[in-house]
Amino acid sequence: MRYSQLLLPTLKEVPADAEIVSHILLLRAGFIRKLTAGIYSYLPMGLAVIRKVENIVREEMNRAGAQELLMPMVQPADLWVETGRYKKYGPELLRFRDRHDRESCLGPTHEEVITDIARKELHSYRDLPVNLYQIQTKFRDEIRPRFGLMRGREFIMKDAYSFDVSDAAAEVSYRKMYDAYKRIFSRCGLDFRAVQADSGAIGGSFSHEFMVLAKTGEDTIVVCNTCEYAANMEKAVVKLRIGASTETLAELKKVETPGKRKVDAVCDFLGIGPEKLVKTLVFMADGKPVAVLVRGDREVEEVKLKNLLGVADVEMADDLEVFNATGVPTGYLGPVGIAIRVVADQEVAAMQNFYVGGNEKNYHLQNANLGRDFQVEAIADLRQITTTDPCPECGGALSLTEGIEVGHVFKLGTGYSQSMNATFQDSDGQEKHFVMGCYGIGVSRVVAAAIEQNHDENGIIFPVPLAPCTVIILNLGGKDEKLTAVAEKLYKDLQEAGIEVLLDDRDERPGLKFKDADLLGIPYRLTIGNSYAKSGKVEVRRRRDAVIEEMTPDEAVTNLSDRITAELRK
RNA sequence: CGGGGCGUAGCGCAGCCUGGUUAGCGCGCCUGCCUUGGGAGCAGGAGGUCGAGUGUUCGAAUCACUCCGCCCCGACCA
Numbered sequence: 001m002r003y004s005q006l007l008l009p010t011l012k013e014v015p016a017d018a019e020i021v022s023h024i025l026l027l028r029a030g031f032i033r034k035l036t037a038g039i040y041s042y043l044p045m046g047l048a049v050i051r052k053v054e055n056i057v058r059e060e061m062n063r064a065g066a067q068e069l070l071m072p073m074v075q076p077a078d079l080w081v082e083t084g085r086y087k088k089y090g091p092e093l094l095r096f097r098d099r100h101d102r103e104s105c106l107g108p109t110h111e112e113v114i115t116d117i118a119r120k121e122l123h124s125y126r127d128l129p130v131n132l133y134q135i136q137t138k139f140r141d142e143i144r145p146r147f148g149l150m151r152g153r154e155f156i157m158k159d160a161y162s163f164d165v166s167d168a169a170a171e172v173s174y175r176k177m178y179d180a181y182k183r184i185f186s187r188c189g190l191d192f193r194a195v196q197a198d199s200g201a202i203g204g205s206f207s208h209e210f211m212v213l214a215k216t217g218e219d220t221i222v223v224c225n226t227c228e229y230a231a232n233m234e235k236a237v238v239k240l241r242i243g244a245s246t247e248t249l250a251e252l253k254k255v256e257t258p259g260k261r262k263v264d265a266v267c268d269f270l271g272i273g274p275e276k277l278v279k280t281l282v283f284m285a286d287g288k289p290v291a292v293l294v295r296g297d298r299e300v301e302e303v304k305l306k307n308l309l310g311v312a313d314v315e316m317a318d319d320l321e322v323f324n325a326t327g328v329p330t331g332y333l334g335p336v337g338i339a340i341r342v343v344a345d346q347e348v349a350a351m352q353n354f355y356v357g358g359n360e361k362n363y364h365l366q367n368a369n370l371g372r373d374f375q376v377e378a379i380a381d382l383r384q385i386t387t388t389d390p391c392p393e394c395g396g397a398l399s400l401t402e403g404i405e406v407g408h409v410f411k412l413g414t415g416y417s418q419s420m421n422a423t424f425q426d427s428d429g430q431e432k433h434f435v436m437g438c439y440g441i442g443v444s445r446v447v448a449a450a451i452e453q454n455h456d457e458n459g460i461i462f463p464v465p466l467a468p469c470t471v472i473i474l475n476l477g478g479k480d481e482k483l484t485a486v487a488e489k490l491y492k493d494l495q496e497a498g499i500e501v502l503l504d505d506r507d508e509r510p511g512l513k514f515k516d517a518d519l520l521g522i523p524y525r526l527t528i529g530n531s532y533a534k535s536g537k538v539e540v541r542r543r544r545d546a547v548i549e550e551m552t553p554d555e556a557v558t559n560l561s562d563r564i565t566a567e568l569r570k
Numbered sequence: 571c572g573g574g575g576c577g578u579a580g581c582g583c584a585g586c587c588u589g590g591u592u593a594g595c596g597c598g599c600c601u602g603c604c605u606u607g608g609g610a611g612c613a614g615g616a617g618g619u620c621g622a623g624u625g626u627u628c629g630a631a632u633c634a635c636u637c638c639g640c641c642c643c644g645a646c647c648a
Contacts, residue, residue, distance in 0.1 A: 009580095011581065011582095011598095012581085012582095012597065012598080012609060013581060013582050013596095013598095014581095014582080015581075015582085016581085016582070016583090017576095017642095018641095019641080019642075036639085036640090037639085037640065037641090090646085092646065092647085108647095138648080140646085140647070142646070142647075143571080143644095143645070143646060144642095144644085144645090146641085146642080151646095151647075151648090155648070156648095157648055158648090159648085209648095218647090314645095315645070405647075405648065406648065407648070440647095440648050441648065442647090442648030443648085445648055477606090478606055479606095508606090508609095509605075509607090509608090509610065510607045510608065511606090511607075511608040511609050511610075512608085512609050512610095513607090513608085513609095514607075514608045514609085515609045518608090527607080529606095530606095530607065539607095
């Protein structure tokens, strides 16, 4: 590629509507441009990076035995009605009618379509296992798109679906994808963790998220310092340490707490620690109030609550909703005699003689006890894990980090094959439902995540496998024919050595070329300038550590090609 | 959808509060000269329905109302 002929509009200034590094740098480096909220065009160099990721994904998927196909983006609503998701999916699913007034939607994911293919084309256990994948543009009408490629409404995703004869076979397919994902993200040069996303009621871990570690990550993940345990904060299992207490149950007493509403204020006033107090929080679960009991110094994990209640949405109730539901002002709410559903965190069930709200303004209750003074509908792990909690696997210490979810593997079971009646005939002659799995990778998000993890104040620092090209040649000779000839020869020689190279042949001053080369993040820079006239040597500089070596042009070609192949082989 | 903010040249912004010449500045772009190892300099030039509509006014980028778009904070997810 010749820079002079490339659409590569770099920006000196930081675009106003970009917040995080990857977004800023993708715009500044001329890789993407925004069309409208959450929807971007990939300019040539940006697309080159996307292709790099796609190819790595493709190679590893194929290696794992998956087959590529391509499904339609426009899908008939009927299919979604079959699985019940046409109602369930919500406004994120973009729906529309075609000219014949047929209900349609843009595919945010493809379980329905792939299951339709399976039920039509796969009939025998002999056809299984099968794993089909595609790399395609998805559309999800996100409530709030943000951060450039990180959370777009339109984005490129690799989605794969496996079909197996049995649970055990599906687990083998799952494991294959899990391993393939590890290889994919390693090859992309990313620092990542595979974290447990849902241990579910079944036990076992059938869903993992692949998280790239970066401060700008939208998810918090919990990592064990000693064992391999890693989980999304939302799902991290809190291991209860407190055994049944030996404390004898004391008499329930009403205590006055005038004007004391917050946990801190109540504890100060009563001279107790927050671990002796249980707070009663009200959530609106699909619009209906539910009281949740947690220890005074704990936070409710809404995802856990949502899963326990089996509802689509939970939200903290506001003061008015609380009052309307219970007749008690916030701050004095308690489980004793409360009028709404109550669930409790497991920790509360292990506590004795604690303080709770008195369900009356300016009063709390002392020596409350679950079972004796009030009942709850369920006792479960409902609170957020903290770094003072032990690892649920080995009991070791935990730490928290931020992560960007770039991949997700999920064992689906027979949910879709049942609702869509997708069956095959097994070796015993029985009709059985396919056991399915699905596996996603956010291809465009990988690019953003890679930049979040690989940049400095001057711009992007691409890992070699993701770089749009691996070498940029800077001809600083201007109109000097000798230097230009050297640059042109290097350009040709490198290409012949199979290296992707960008030749900056623009009639620009050196400073500008240096700045652009750094911004673009191309791993190696080859400079032909004044020193060549003196010593006959060109300069090879590595972007990541700015280490410079001087050598003859011929040496540069072999040197670069050796280093690049070595890095690609890693 | 709730809360906060923004919309003036390709990009970044000033002007608006307190209405009044021809709407400015930096970068970028075009022409010429000059310059060539870290975003040079000089000279000249092009480029604007001031997001849209309605209203107030002798007069609106500026005031009011409505709409649209975009960004940030929350629920969603690759």
